[in-house]
Amino acid sequence: MRDPISRRTVLRGAGAAVALPWLESMAGASTRIEPASAPKRLVCLFHPNGVYPPAWDPKGSGRDYELSPILSPLEHLKSEFTVVSNLGTDARGHVAATTAFLTGTPMQIRADEASLVPRMGISLDQAVAQKIGPETKLRSMELGTEPPRAGGENALPISFASTVSWAGPSQKVDPEISPAAAFDRMFGDPAAARQRALQDRSLLDRVAADSRRLMNRVSSNDKRKLDEYLTSVRDVEKRIQDGLAPKQSAWTPKTKPALVRPEDGVPARRDIHLRLMMDLMVLALQTDTTRVITLMMAHGFSRQNFTFLDGVKGDHHSISHHKEETALTVPYTIVSKWYLSQFAYLLDRMKAVDEGNGRSLLDHSIVLYGCELRDGNGHTTRNLPIVVAGRGHGALSPGQHLLLPANTALANLHLTLMQKMGIPAERFNTSTGTITQL
Numbered sequence: 001m002r003d004p005i006s007r008r009t010v011l012r013g014a015g016a017a018v019a020l021p022w023l024e025s026m027a028g029a030s031t032r033i034e035p036a037s038a039p040k041r042l043v044c045l046f047h048p049n050g051v052y053p054p055a056w057d058p059k060g061s062g063r064d065y066e067l068s069p070i071l072s073p074l075e076h077l078k079s080e081f082t083v084v085s086n087l088g089t090d091a092r093g094h095v096a097a098t099t100a101f102l103t104g105t106p107m108q109i110r111a112d113e114a115s116l117v118p119r120m121g122i123s124l125d126q127a128v129a130q131k132i133g134p135e136t137k138l139r140s141m142e143l144g145t146e147p148p149r150a151g152g153e154n155a156l157p158i159s160f161a162s163t164v165s166w167a168g169p170s171q172k173v174d175p176e177i178s179p180a181a182a183f184d185r186m187f188g189d190p191a192a193a194r195q196r197a198l199q200d201r202s203l204l205d206r207v208a209a210d211s212r213r214l215m216n217r218v219s220s221n222d223k224r225k226l227d228e229y230l231t232s233v234r235d236v237e238k239r240i241q242d243g244l245a246p247k248q249s250a251w252t253p254k255t256k257p258a259l260v261r262p263e264d265g266v267p268a269r270r271d272i273h274l275r276l277m278m279d280l281m282v283l284a285l286q287t288d289t290t291r292v293i294t295l296m297m298a299h300g301f302s303r304q305n306f307t308f309l310d311g312v313k314g315d316h317h318s319i320s321h322h323k324e325e326t327a328l329t330v331p332y333t334i335v336s337k338w339y340l341s342q343f344a345y346l347l348d349r350m351k352a353v354d355e356g357n358g359r360s361l362l363d364h365s366i367v368l369y370g371c372e373l374r375d376g377n378g379h380t381t382r383n384l385p386i387v388v389a390g391r392g393h394g395a396l397s398p399g400q401h402l403l404l405p406a407n408t409a410l411a412n413l414h415l416t417l418m419q420k421m422g423i424p425a426e427r428f429n430t431s432t433g434t435i436t437q438l
Helices: 072-080 094-100 124-135 158-162 179-187 190-195 208-215 220-243 270-286 316-320 326-351 410-420
Strands: 010-013 016-019 041-046 081-088 108-110 115-117 141-144 166-168 292-296 365-370 386-389 400-409
Touching: 010 208, 016 179, 041 124, 041 270, 041 326, 072 081, 072 326, 072 386, 081 410, 094 158, 124 292, 124 410, 141 179, 141 270, 179 270, 208 220, 270 292, 270 326, 316 326, 326 365, 365 410, 386 410, 400 410
Parallel strands: 041 292, 041 365, 081 400, 141 292
Antiparallel strands: 010 016, 081 386, 108 115, 365 386
């Protein structure tokens, strides 16, 4: 009978350390993660510039409801998420609304001092990371797809809209937009990498010998699962190499790659970049590298060009100011539907990750998806577009349209999700209660 494999086992090689997913060969070991006690994860995704409300709002409520055109990419996942209506904030403008997305309270400027009023508070992801982050290699990961922009709005720097993560009232946590830098932060061994930085070999080539030794210790089912997992890691690495833009990016990654990697940069194609970041997220969660991740699908004042989509001309921010003109509401809806299709891709990937006992990574996660605005045309911040997916280890009961009382505080959702993550808290920033129907 084979000896059980420790859940702490990693594949090591020159300048590299790769964590492993759960394997059945770990079941008999004293481990940090077992199928019956897989960790809860929190994932937060931000979709900018709001939506066209008539194309977002579902028909009906409860479990017998109809998805809207924008939500239609999620049809096959309907039992895995809940649409939550009537949540909102008091924010005005893109920047303040973005700062409120995970705090519930918009950042403001003190009129007499031109300084930030510290009433915003910490963001949901960072509050959770403070509690559960020490258990993993990375306390949290903050990912994005766009560098900050310059300028201002309502006396607030537009650069504040480049993140939804705040470690405190005026301490923003900037997202990493370089896939290569994010990948090496997850899997690189900085100390060893400094010594072997000139070795131009793929990360998995470095751990090949260790993986072969491990193959001799696991069951046939685990060999298949391990091979599939390592193949997916290699696939992500290859796509990083193939997808980088040919020219040097003006953006300098927050974290320099620790290993010898392709030239720093971001993929030229919007769709490739976003899906690559999502694949990295799944790898980070699957290997328990971190349990808290945020993804800015674009920043809160995004002017991303979506002409690669049929029927769309111009940038996202411009078409969001649609003035009820069909020539703009139609492409505005196409862009929003595209974002939801990317969200569906992430949920499908998470649902496909087996974590034992018939449960998936999605079953063990709480995934918050939403916008800072309801409608970009009027910058309205009431009845925000919000979806909560996953089951949080049984803490959530998805598969419904939850119609809350009008003007329910967004911070009430934050407080509820904190509690669902197992963190005892009676209040979160401007919360006034919890949402028991989730």
